[in-house]
Each structure stands twice: as structure tokens, then as C-alpha cells.
Amino acid sequence: MTSLVHTDTGVVDKIATGIPGFDVIAEGGLPRGRVTLVAGTAGSAKTIFSAHFLAAGISAFGEGGVFVTFEDDPDDIRRNVRGFGWDVAAWEAAGKWAFVDVSPEQEGPPPVVGQFDLGALLARIEHAANRVKATRVVLDSMSALFMTIGDRALLRTELYRISMALKRAGRTVVFTSERIDDYGDITRFGIEEFVADNVVLLRNILVEEKRRRTVEILKFRGAPHQRGEVPFTITDEGIVVIPLTAEELTQKSTTVRIPSGVAELDAMCNGGFFRDSIVLVSGATGTGKTLLVTQFLDGGFKTDEKCLLFAFEESRDQLARNAQAWGIDFARMERDGLLRVVNQYPHAMPMEDHLVRMGGIVEEFQPMRVAVDSLSALERVFTLRAFREFVITFTSMLKRRGTAGLFTSTTPSLLGGGSVTEKHISTLTDSIILLRYVERFGEMLRSIAVLKMRGSLHDKRLRQFTIDGEGMHIGEPFRDVSGILSGVHTFVGMEGTTATEKSVGDGAHDGGD
Amino acid sequence: MATDGGGSVSAKGLGILQGQVLGVGEAKGATTIPSRSVSMYSFRLFIAGDSIRSQQAIANLRRLGEERLGGRYDLVVVDVITDPQGAESARVLTTPTLVKESPAPARRVTGDLTDAAQVMTALGLDGDHNYRSE
Numbered sequence: 315m316t317s318l319v320h321t322d323t324g325v326v327d328k329i330a331t332g333i334p335g336f337d338v339i340a341e342g343g344l345p346r347g348r349v350t351l352v353a354g355t356a357g358s359a360k361t362i363f364s365a366h367f368l369a370a371g372i373s374a375f376g377e378g379g380v381f382v383t384f385e386d387d388p389d390d391i392r393r394n395v396r397g398f399g400w401d402v403a404a405w406e407a408a409g410k411w412a413f414v415d416v417s418p419e420q421e422g423p424p425p426v427v428g429q430f431d432l433g434a435l436l437a438r439i440e441h442a443a444n445r446v447k448a449t450r451v452v453l454d455s456m457s458a459l460f461m462t463i464g465d466r467a468l469l470r471t472e473l474y475r476i477s478m479a480l481k482r483a484g485r486t487v488v489f490t491s492e493r494i495d496d497y498g499d500i501t502r503f504g505i506e507e508f509v510a511d512n513v514v515l516l517r518n519i520l521v522e523e524k525r526r527r528t529v530e531i532l533k534f535r536g537a538p539h540q541r542g543e544v545p546f547t548i549t550d551e552g553i554v555v556i557p558l559t560a561e562e563l564t565q566k567s568t569t570v571r572i573p574s575g576v577a578e579l580d581a582m583c584n585g586g587f588f589r590d591s592i593v594l595v596s597g598a599t600g601t602g603k604t605l606l607v608t609q610f611l612d613g614g615f616k617t618d619e620k621c622l623l624f625a626f627e628e629s630r631d632q633l634a635r636n637a638q639a640w641g642i643d644f645a646r647m648e649r650d651g652l653l654r655v656v657n658q659y660p661h662a663m664p665m666e667d668h669l670v671r672m673g674g675i676v677e678e679f680q681p682m683r684v685a686v687d688s689l690s691a692l693e694r695v696f697t698l699r700a701f702r703e704f705v706i707t708f709t710s711m712l713k714r715r716g717t718a719g720l721f722t723s724t725t726p727s728l729l730g731g732g733s734v735t736e737k738h739i740s741t742l743t744d745s746i747i748l749l750r751y752v753e754r755f756g757e758m759l760r761s762i763a764v765l766k767m768r769g770s771l772h773d774k775r776l777r778q779f780t781i782d783g784e785g786m787h788i789g790e791p792f793r794d795v796s797g798i799l800s801g802v803h804t805f806v807g808m809e810g811t812t813a814t815e816k817s818v819g820d821g822a823h824d825g826g827d
Numbered sequence: 828m829a830t831d832g833g834g835s836v837s838a839k840g841l842g843i844l845q846g847q848v849l850g851v852g853e854a855k856g857a858t859t860i861p862s863r864s865v866s867m868y869s870f871r872l873f874i875a876g877d878s879i880r881s882q883q884a885i886a887n888l889r890r891l892g893e894e895r896l897g898g899r900y901d902l903v904v905v906d907v908i909t910d911p912q913g914a915e916s917a918r919v920l921t922t923p924t925l926v927k928e929s930p931a932p933a934r935r936v937t938g939d940l941t942d943a944a945q946v947m948t949a950l951g952l953d954g955d956h957n958y959r960s961e
Binding site: 415416419428429431434435436441462463 | 874876880883884887907908912914915918919920921922923924935936937938939941942945946949
């Protein structure tokens with residue numbers, strides 16, 4: 315997941331688009347004074363991308379923009395982007411935005427007698443661009459122009475002429491084109507990519523019956539950029555690209571420890587969790603995952619740290635009642651401004667939207683600790699790939715902020731076993747804590763183990779724990795049990811048990827994972 | 828292309844330019860063709876600069892006007908390089924573009940008007956047989 319960067323870095327100046335996340339994958343933005351083709355199938359958000367490029371230019375950088383529309387009526391565009399908070403009419407009045415309206419007319423294109431060119435179009439675009447001092451010009455979409463004018467050779471020449479004129483004037487140009495197929499030819503006639511310096515692809519594809527939007531920078535002539543498809547979503551503020559970078563690899567990690575909320579667990583971890591670490595807690599239902607989350611939040615509260623809980627499985631009331639039973643007062647923590655509980659229904663949104671929303675809440679609330687209970691709820695509604703991307707992106711976001719994270723994962727079987735969740739994200743988390751049931755002489759006991767803790771010594775023994783009105787109490791290690799993690803455990807040394815640890819382990823291959 | 832020309836002209840605005848008879852190129856002067864009798868036809872021809880294509884379109888239109896419309900026409904030539912707002916207002920995309928403004932309904936044809944018969948058809952003037960001037 316590392317970002318692949320061209321090493322032959324040219325001296326191409328970039329213009330920040332202002333589209334969130336896009337400038338990250340574009341390593342600064344679109345090459346300035348160049349022509350970029352944005353191609354995508356119908357409904358891939360080409361027009362929104364174009365409008366966002368102009369809108370961000372105006373609102374973030376005060377740069378004028380021209381929207382040449384070959385397809386939609388300007389009125390429709392004004393109305394359609396109003397929901398993103400872009401008041402195009404006001405920008406037009408302020409001399410910041412200009413339309414060149416080339417949308418189809420009712421009577422259709424005029425009949426042709428003899429030779430012609432697109433001189434009028436070029437004159438109109440330049441006129442509008444001069445009027446608003448445009449640094450950004452978008453043409454949306456070429457495909458509609460191609461419907462109007464059938465002469466491909468002429469289009470190729472004229473498109474080139476228009477591009478050159480705009481480039482000479484130092485303007486950065488985006489023009490869109492409709493593709494037939496998300497993974498086919500870049501454009502239908504191959505004309506646009508001949509003219510463009512850069513090619514960006516927008517996709518809107520079905521993966522496992524779920525819609526997935528991605529953006530891919532196919533080429534930036536002479537300029538670095540990230541490769542591959544990157545998801546994006548459309549929010550009420552326009553396009554948000556979600557760069558999936560493995561930032562944790564370059565993170566500087568801290569040696570500062572924070573209390574987990576359970577003193578004995580701190581001892582097992584050689585002094586608590588690391589300040590900026592992500593901990594995965596795995597266990598079957600009822601093993602005490604939510605308790606550990608609750609104590610983790612309480613640990614933050616006791617050290618005056620803001621805590622944020624994303625609860626995907628239980629309601630706020632239920633969580634508060636649980637906490638109360640363990641002597642922890644959520645209401646008070648919330649009153650003190652140290653706790654926020656966000657209830658979300660995982661079904662409601664695609665992965666990208668969850669990320670954007672959760673990221674927004676994190677940015678706004680600025681917590682020192684974030685818990686997610688549980689990741690498995692998300693895993694059930696995302697595709698595997700989306701789920702992994704979600705975890706990567708969310709954990710790197712937390713790490714970048716130096717926020718401690720505690721995520722839970724529900725194992726499918728009551729005894730032993732791992733979950734799909736763990737299989738796919740265990741390498742992404744710094745620490746893994748296992749909560750497991752142990753049946754002993756007809757009694758169900760709970761066990762806890764620190765399976766992994768990056769950068770620290772830790773207790774490698776499996777310990778028994780109990781839960782009472784004050785929460786979790788971790789006790790002595792199990793010394794006479796083997797194979798708990800496999801789900802087929804044996805009491806070593808008991809009557810009739812001749813199995814060694816090794817053979818027990820071998821016999822447990824069908825134990826759960 | 829005269830990219831620099833557009834900016835200075837744009838300041839003049841629509842009000843001044845619209846309806847004004849425009850020169851083509853530097854030396855041509857006004858190009859309204861004076862009608863020999865009452866004009867029956869009004870044309871507006873959009874061209875892009877003083878190119879060969881522009882000159883051909885004007886020449887072809889004049890010939891058509893004389894030979895097929897008995898010279899009873901008005902012509903306003905709009906150079907989109909010096910009057911881009913004129914092109915914007917009329918929503919012209921291609922040059923040359925000829926607009927027949929009257930008699931109604933308005934009709935358009937684009938190209939350098941090489942074939943007079945096709946132009947007549949495109950403008951809906953097939954039925955007009957003013958071949959000879961009076």
C-alpha cells in the first residue's frame with residue numbers, strides 16, 4: 315500500500331484543485347497550464363468534478379473559472395451544485411465564474427455547407443476567460459460536442475487549437491469525456507487523449523453488489539502522482555477523495571504509555587498501551603469486549619482525555635446502562651465534555667461515506683482516544699477490500715493525530731477461533747488482545763491474553779478474568795489448560811489426558827478459524 | 828488565433844456592438860450591402876477573423892444574394908474575434924455561421940457556403956425564385 319511515486323520528477327508546477335484528497339494523490343494538484351482529460355462512464359461524477367474544480371478555485375484561492383457546457387443547461391448546473399454549497403449565480407455576479415453555454419438547442423445543430431471551424435467557440439471561451447480572469451477552464455463534455463459535430467478530423471484539429479490557445483494564456487484546463495466501459499478504451503474515438511497532457515479516470519463500478527466510486531490518475535505528463543484506483547465519495551460538500559496511504563509506516567511512534575483502564579491489563583502490557591497505538595480486541599459475544607471498551611474510555615476520562623466511541627452494535631442507552639452496571643457514568647463523562655458516543659447504523663452508508671463522516675467527527679471533537687465497537691459490524695456490510703481500506707485509512711488517520719485507538723472484533727464461534735476481521739487487519743494494528751471462553755469442569759470461565767504488542771514486552775500468559783460491579787478483574791494465568799485459542803482445550807495432567815500440548819494443537823485444525 | 832484581441836474588445840459590451848455594421852478585416856469597411864429595392868432578406872454572418880474561409884463565405888453569400896435573391900437583402904457581418912459577445916449572445920459555435928433573421932422563422936447554416944443551392948435549402952428559401960433583379 316505504499317504510494318508509488320515517479321522518480322523522474324520534472325519541474326511541472328501544480329495547481330491545487332481544492333478537491334479534498336485529490337491533491338494528495340495528485341501530489342500537489344493538476345499540472346498548471348496543462349490540459350487534463352477527465353474521463354468516465356455515465357454517472358461517474360465528471361460534471362461534479364469539473365464544477366468542484368472551479369468552485370474550489372474561487373472559494374479557496376480566489377481564482378476565476380469558466381465552465382463551458384456542451385451538455386447541461388447552465389440553469390441545471392447552477393441548481394444541481396447548489397446542494398454542495400456552491401452559489402454559482404453569486405459567483406457569476408461577482409465576476410468569478412462564467413458559463414459558455416454550448417448546450418444543445420432544440421432545433422439541433424445547423425446544417426453544414428462547406429468548410430467550417432470552431433472559431434466562434436474559441437472566441438467565446440477566451441472572451442469569458444478574460445472577463446473573469448480565469449486560471450481554470452473546464453469543458454464538459456467532449457462527447458456531447460462530438461454528437462453535434464461529426465467530423466472527427468476537424469474536432470481533433472480544433473480541440474488542439476483551443477487547448478493550445480488556453481495553455482498559452484496560462485490557464486489550467488479540464489475537459490471531460492464519456493467512456494462506454496469502466497475498463498475499456500479511455501475514450502470512444504481516441505481524440506481527447508491525443509490532445510490532453512494528463513488523463514484522470516473516474517469510475518463508478520459494482521463490486522459484490524455494492525457501488526464503488528474510484529478515481530485514478532492514469533498519467534501526468536512529466537509530473538509525479540500516485541498510481542492506482544483510489545476511492546472517492548460525493549458528500550454534501552462535493553467530492554472527497556480518500557487516499558489509501560500506509561502512513562503508519564512512516565509514523566514516528568511514541569514511547570509514552572497511557573492507562574488501558576484496567577490496572578492488571580496495564581501490567582500485562584508492561585505499563586499500559588502506547589499513546590498512539592491501535593489495539594484490536596477479539597472475542598466471542600459476551601466475552602467482555604464492550605466492557606474493555608468502556609474501561610478504556612473510563613481510563614481516558616480519569617486522565618482528562620477526550621474520548622470518542624463509534625458504536626455500531628448497541629444503542630447509546632444500552633451502552634450507558636452497561637457502563638452503569640460496571641460503575642462508570644457515561645452521562646457525567648459526556649457532561650464534562652470528555653466523552654462523545656456516536657451511534658451509527660453500518661448499513662446506512664457506503665464505506666467511503668463512513669470514513670468521511672467518522673473523520674469529520676474526529677477532526678471536530680479532537681479526541682485523544684477513539685473506540686470502535688465493533689469493526690465486525692462494518693465488515694458485514696462492506697466488501698472485504700473496502701473493509702481493509704477502511705481500517706487502513708482510519709488507523710492512519712488516528713496515528714497521524716497521535717490518537718489511541720481500540721477496536722473490537724467479534725469471533726464467530728464461542729470457543730476459540732479467529733474471525734475474518736482479524737485475518738485481514740491483524741497486521742494493521744499494533745496490539746492484539748484476545749478474550750476467550752474456557753470451559754472447566756462444567757463452568758464457563760473467561761480468559762484474556764495479549765497476543766501481540768508492537769515495540770514492547772508483554773505478558774505472554776493466558777490469564778483468567780472475572781467481571782463484577784467494578785468491571786474486569788484479571789487473575790492468575792491458566793497453568794493447567796492448553797489449546798484455548800484453538801477452541802479445543804485440554805487440561806494437561808488431568809486423568810485420562812495423555813495428550814501433549816503439541817498433539818492437542820494438531821488436533822485443533824478444525825477448531826474455528 | 829488572436830487571443831489577445833478578445834479581451835480589449837469585450838469591454839465594449841453588448842449594447843454598442845449589437846446591430847452595428849461591422850467591418851471585416853482592416854480595409855473592408857462597412858459590409859452592409861445596400862439594397863436596390865426594399866430588402867426582403869436579413870442575414871447575419873458570423874466569421875472568425877479575416878481568413879480566406881471568412882472571405883469565401885462573404886463572397887459566396889454575396890453571389891447568392893445577387894443571383895438568387897435579386898440583391899434584396901441586408902447583411903451584417905460579425906467578426907467573433909472582435910465581437911465575441913455577439914457570438915455568445917447568438918450562441919454561435921462554428922464559423923462561418925450564417926443566420927437568416929428574416930423573413931421568419933430564423934434559420935442557420937454553417938460552413939463557407941460553397942454550394943448556393945444547398946444554402947437555399949438549408950435556409951428554407953427553396954421556394955423563393957428571385958433569380959433576376961428587376
